[in-house]
Amino acid sequence: MAKQFFAESELTGLHPDANGVMPPVAYSLRGPVPQMFLVTVSRDAKHVGPTVRTVPMTPLSWVPYTMAVTVSLEDSVVVENLRQPGAQCVLAEPTRHMLRQLTICSRRLPRGLSEANVARFKLMRSLYIDVPGIADCPLNMECTVEHLETYHDHLIAFVRVVGGSIDDSVLFWERQQIVNLFPTNDVDTIVDGQGNVVKRVAIMGDLFLCPTFPCAPKQGWYGTFDQWMKELREEDYLSRQEYETIIAWHARWQEILAQPASEERSRLQRQLTDVCRLIAQERWDDVHSLLAD
Known part of the structure; x- marks a missing residue:
């Protein structure tokens, strides 16, 4: 289930005859895979x-x-x-402070030995099931x-x-503090210079704010x-006439949405796409020009 990842310098060393052009198969991309105990x-x-x-853990559904x-x-x-x-x-x-324990628990110890003891975990009674949790971890899901x-x-x-x-203390942390501590996401397994098989994990880095209103509804995904x-x-980005024009386009578009062969439908699709693109790019002069035509 593990994958091997390479830096560009490593790929160049593996393929010295590539002349700076690396084969696409050499690159891997995947979403974060949290490592759990x-x-x-x-x-x-x-x-x-x-x-x-x-x-490795993969979320499936929220309810349940x-x-x-x-x-x-x-x-x-x-x-x-x-x-x-x-x-x-x-x-x-x-x-991120449990890398030693992550390593210990990724190995199978001889029968009769408990990883909890070897990793020096402090176990605690669970609330709803018979299996104990790990008191050293900030979050335990039963x-x-x-x-x-x-x-x-x-x-x-x-x-x-x-x-x-x-x-309890985690509940009052800033989000940046949380993502700089956990989850520890699986990266790959490598062999170091001494021949040791080393597991590598990573955490999220800095948080960057994405553009919001006026580039999108104030409520984000849930805004219509x-x-x-x-x-x-209301914020005077659009005049009343421009607002009414866009709303009329959208209403008519919804009326004929089930008519893919309609020329009017194709025209409205282009107009609505263009106006949304220009608003998202905050090109207001072009927005006003488009709506004035």
Whole structure:
């Protein structure tokens, strides 16, 4: 499941004959994959203490709040725990200060050893399930295992969050402080100069404000087109006549939307697209010129 990523200087070294033109296949791009601590227990006490693994997590849905985690089928202890009837687990959020623990829990220790003890985690009682959480982590999500799916050499567990706990102090942090601490996103696994297999993770960097009104509705995604135009009129970006023209275009466009062969529909599509593009670019002279024609 791991991927290898390279810097441009590394790619140049791999392909010295490329003359500065790198093959597209050499570049990889993917979304962030948070690394979590997966805590499971064996109900028949076959294994000593809770098992803690570093696993990739993918959010699935908000209502109900569900996620998917991936475990190698070779990890028989965790696979057995997840396949128990009525299986439960905890997903604990690591921080940038837990790189040593992330490494420890990404390895399988001999049977009889608990990663929680080796990583010096302080465990705590969960509120809604029998599996303990990790007190060192700012966020613990208590889950039930809803579905299991085998994918090649991995087991994908679909889990539903039924409760959880969060460090009270985090609730009052600035967003920038939070994203500079967690989540720790999976990057890749490399081999360093000493031959060690090293896991690499990353956190989000600086936050940059994207343009908002007048480039978009004040309410963002939840603002309607008509509301956006009304806000522009109220803030004097548009005259009353310009506002009424755009609203009339939009109303007529909606009336004939189901007529793809209509020339009027094509014309209105171009006009509405152009006016939205010019407003988003804040080219107000061009907006006024377009609406005056």
